[in-house]
Amino acid sequence: MSNVDFTTSADPQALATEVACLKATLTLILKAIGQADAGKVIINLERLAAQVDDPAQAEIFKNSIQQIKHAYRQ
Template sequence: MSNIDFTTSANPEALATEVACLKATLTLLLKAIGQADAGKVIINLERFAAQIDDPAQAEIFKNSILQIKHAYRQ
């Protein structure tokens, strides 16, 4: 995997699209692993968000988790 190039564009719009793609990918992965395991992953993500020192970064992380949870429940 070290030969794969995962560079991200400096363009904020391209970066935003990549983040949205990652959120969708995570949601689909959670749906694939089953309800019990997905619940554990979400709980661990919420615990991690609670430990973030920077309030602005923590809020962004929490909002992302909420978006993923909402998409997962659909």
């Protein structure tokens, strides 16, 4: 992992595309690990979102989790 370059463009569109890719990747990982474990991960993500101090960041986090949950259920 230390040789892998994870640099990201400063372009907002590129960042948005990367985030969408990460959401899709997480959804596929959740589907692969099984329903019980995926449920635990989602619950832990929701707990983490509740602990975010900045209301704007918390809302973005919650919306992302909702999108992932919706995609997972399909």
